[in-house]
Amino acid sequence: MEQEAQASASQAVPPIPLPKPGPSEDGGGVFVKYKVHESSTGADPSVEVKLEPLWRRSTLVDLAKDAVADILQVQATAVKPDRPLMDLGFDSAGALKLRNKLSRRLKIELPPTLLFDHPTINDMVDNGIALLSKRPMTPAHADGVPATTQQGPISHHVIVSTSCQFPGGANSLKLYWDMLADKTDAVIEVPLSRWDHELYYSQEPQEGKTYARHGGFVEGTDLFDVTYFGLGSAEARTTDPQQRMLLGAAYDALRGDGYDKALLQNNPLGVFTALSNMEWFHLAVSKPGVYTGPGVSSAIAANRISYVFGLKGPSMTIDTACSSSLSALHAALRSLE
The missing domain is CATH 1.10.1200.10 (ACP-like)
Known part of the structure; x- marks a missing residue:
């Protein structure tokens, strides 16, 4: 894949290549080749950069x-x-x-x-064969000088596995894309498995009532394998569903790239989560107990993933309200650099 970055005489704009994983003619890895034009002052001092194969x-x-x-x-x-x-x-x-x-x-x-x-x-x-995934990005002309722009060295990151849970039963990116392509509305009337909305519905403002009786609901939030994740039943009952969902999502993403707990132990892998609104326990935990503190702490959400899978890298939860996910992604990328 080639991309051209058009730059003015005063500023270079580096491209953002989006590699597609899968087989290639050169051995089955992911190859990205693009050019960076440092100026447009007549000559074309472009630097061709080639990313060596990245193997999942x-x-x-x-x-x-x-x-x-x-x-x-x-x-x-x-x-x-x-x-x-x-x-x-x-x-x-x-x-x-x-x-x-x-x-x-x-x-x-x-x-x-x-x-x-x-x-x-x-x-x-x-x-x-682990060294295959550690090849640095080097200039194709092989002079040993890393490619740079006015903003600094060019860095490249690849997403190798994902997992997700969205309302409407979209528990994979394919299902989520199909739902968007079909313009499916995942907002439904509140199911009785959540609460009886008729008991709380009121068209007029009223204490203890709400004018909403529809919402987008993630399915299966009550399903959790306490044995695999090493939580006791009592601890799981007082653990915020967001923490349980994060553990499940982390497991799915890691399994999607061929990893399990035994292979991950003591690896320097980081966990960066985005999490807000931890008010669940006000409704579900009537009496605080020994597990309430970690069960409702946003910081523990990331730490649980690190602990369960034996990861030794940085572990943090980031809450910047609506920008939490973007901030967590930024922190993760900076950590890689």
Whole structure:
């Protein structure tokens, strides 16, 4: 993908490339190539910048599973990423075949001892081929000078996985997009599973009443796997639903890129959440208890994710009212830099 940044003589405007993950002719990674025009004073001193392949972890796992399945002549679904490959019948010749297949596909030189050093696909991907995801962006003319603009060095970030929960049952970006494309109205009459709106509805201003009987409601907010996330029933009951939803969303996003709790332990990954309006406990918690404090604290919302998945990076909740999400995203990007 190429983009041209048009700049005036006094100011350069860097482009914002939006890479599309997926296979490419050069090995299956994400490639972005664009130009930065530093001025328009006659000559065209443009700098062509190429981002080296960025591999999603899930793509690498699938690639390794396919290679193993091809060598053993089995279905890829039968290959478990956490099972030692020697248990499947690999020998020295098979290990060398796997190394050669992956080296050709990824276009890097892998050691002949790859399988012996990293006996499972998970270990192989996370430790043996991890450097693929750490290639810096460098100028295509290979003079060793990072590309810059008047605003400073060009940085590039890629979103590799997402999760979401929206009213109308849109629990994925595809469903959310379909809902927008179909112009579906997700605002409905208050369901009885939330409250009996007839008891509180009044057309005229009245204490303890409301003139609203419609809203947008996220489904399944009462569903939560206390065992997986390590919360007791008593703690879960006094934990704000927003905290529970964030844990579920974090799990879905991480799982979407092939990670689980065992693989994430002690990794320097940061958590930046945006959260406001923590008034739920006024309605749902009649008597404060030992779990009330952390259950209704906005700061704990981010810390729970870090604690549950064993993440060791920065962990914070940001509340700037309507701009909370934008502020949290900005803080996360600055942390990466």
